[in-house]
Amino acid sequence: MEPNEPMEPARREAPAAVHAEGIVKRFGPTVALDGVRLTVRPGESHALVGRNGAGKSTMVSVLTGLHRPDAGQVSFGGEPAPAFGDTTAWQSKIACVYQKSMVVPDLTVAENLFLNNYGLDRSGTGGRFIGWRGLRQRARDLLAGYGVEVDPNVRAKDLPVEQRQFVEIARALSFGARLIILDEPTAQLDARGIQRLFDKLRELQSQGVAFLFISHHLQEVYELCTAVTVYRDARHVLTAPVAELSKADLVSAMTGESASAAAAWHAAGAVAPGPETEPVLRTEGLALDGEFEPLDLAVRPGEVLGVAGAAASGATALGEVLVGMRRATSGQVAMHGRTVKPGSVPHALDAGIGYIPEDRHLQGLVADRSVAENATLTVTDQLGPWGTVLPSRTREFARSMIESLDIKTQGPEQPVSGLSGGNQQKVVVARALARGPSALVALRPTAGVDVKSKDSLLGVVRRVADEGSAAVIISDELDDLRVCDRVLALFHGRVVASFGSGWTDRELVAAMEGVGERE
Structure with a gap:
């Protein structure tokens, strides 16, 4: 570079979709989160994993505004989180698609998409009465915008599980949320449903939508996510690129135990029953x-x-x-x-x-x-x-059962x-x-x-x-x-x-x- 040649300005990294630092949450004497942190970038699919009781669910409650942390800060896109209790403001930042579907089964897709937001007249622009034609057209436009092929007139209970999830994701995005938490989204899906869900998530990532993926299925973490954060016993253990972390090391981080050989399920010396044994x-x-x-x-x-x-x-x-x-x-x-x-x-x-x-x-x-x-x-x-x-x-x-199990x-x-x-x-x-x-x-x-x-x-x-x-x-x-x-x-x-x-x-x-x- 010549002495008088102007320097190229440094490229600024886009602010994180969400950044949580030093989060502490107590429930009485129980410490559910002990100074944990989490950062998810725009367009990133980030896994949050850990054993039951590690603090994942509590962190989701903090990120979605359901619980106020006792210490620490949360920001979205570089800006402080909305005031706790302001549901509308939180919906514009983040949404969660839970393992148990939150759609109303007897309502149509269109009705679920605009639940509590039906204020459309017959022209579809606003008024005291619901304009059903306009509502359905608005639903078609919203679903098409995110590439979701679902009939807005179908009742939610008649949809396959992954399509109900697509509807929930589309609803969240309609509020302006650019960060979606997926809490065990594949628990009720078969292999084809999982693949369709993952294809849709990748498509939305390319549009800048970020996902926080919570799952106990580690193979899915490796298939979908680029980064992973591990919590254990209410504390942050590690954050790393998925490609740089072996499955054995990930399990070790989750359990606090060194990797071992596959579990020996059969009792030592156990003999498989022969065909002559009377069936139970x-x-x-x-x-x-x-x-x-x-x-x-x-x-x-x-x-x-x-x-x-x-x-x-x-x-x-x-x-x-x-x-x-x-x-x-x-x-x-x-x-x-x-x-x-x-x-x-x-x-x-x-x-x-x-x-x-x-x-x-x-x-x-x-x-x-x-x-x-x-x-x-x-x-x-x-x-x-x-x-x-x-x-x-x-x-x-x-x-006796509590002790036995x-x-x-x-x-x-x-x-x-x-x-x-x-x-x-x-x-x-x-x-x-x-x-x-x-x-x-x-x-x-x-x-x-x-x-x-x-x-x-x-x-x-x-x-x-x-x-x-x-x-x-x-x-x-x-x-x-x-x-x-x-x-x-x-x-x-x-x-x-x-x-x-x-x-x-x-x-x-x-x-x-x-x-x-x-x-």
Whole structure:
């Protein structure tokens, strides 16, 4: 450069979509966040990971204005966060798409998009009355602007899960938010739905939208995100580019433990049951029209059978038929050779079938009830004489389950809604085990829980089998299926492959997606 040549001005980096520094949040004596930080750049997909109880949910509440931090600062685009309590101002900065959909199921897409903002006359520009034609056209324009192909006249409950998520994202962007928090967005999606969601997120990133991605599925972090922040025990552990962090190092950061070999699920010296052993659970010609074709299963004492299948495979329907939640079109379920009354949950329970449902929020828990009440729902007939329920006996029973499953709680009387996701799931498992089932049927048992809780829950399933019962795990999560002695792959209601314990990720995923068959 010549002495008199003007210097090129330094390039200024765009301010962060969100920057949080020194955030502290206490709930009574509990420190939920201890001086943590987080920075997400415009157009970035940034993962926030950590075990249950690490502080992720509390941080989301602070970022969305639901909780005021006791210390620290939050800024959006270089400007201080709005005043806490100013909901409209916060919506213009940030929005959250939760694992549990927040759309109103009986309203149309258009009505959900402009909920509490219907002020349109017939011209679609404003007035005292709602101009439905204008509302629908405005919805079409909004959805088209973000490339979301959804009919605004369809009721939200009739949309696939990922399209409901697209609607929530579009609604958030319509308020001006350029940062979207995705809290376990893939928990209820099959592989194709996940891919469609990720494609849409990448498209929106190219328009400058930033995403904070919260997930327990580390493979998705590596597939979607460019940066990751780890919290552990309410503290910030690290922030790093995803490409520079191995999966082993990421798990170590989350758990505080050094990387180790894969968990040894099978007890030392355990012997797989032979074909001559009488099955605990058997199906013969079991079928449900529109869901799965006639199916013969035999699950023996000491065995964990895996059924691998995506959302449209019929696997979930199979699990619901086994436990009596749905009535089969044909065929039968038998326990120890005795036919189980079809479509009857009480009869399935009496026959010795325990059930871990797919969605703990909808089917697994009564949120406003205590840990003790939830854990003992299936054994109320055993908690007092002549059909009464004695609180003391309920608490005693619950304490034994809390100790057995290592449920982190303040006691049996704590509302189950106050537990972390992993501990809530353990309560669901406690309820399933309360009657000492001979066969345990688990649908996606580790959905929405952290790595450590996942190992613990799968270890419980393995222990049930090793103690002489049978277990069936129905899931599309590969980690869930590693605990199994054998795995059947379902595709469009038909068994397309059967694997022993030595399957590879590639061949099992190929079978679930219908691109590889092995009998």
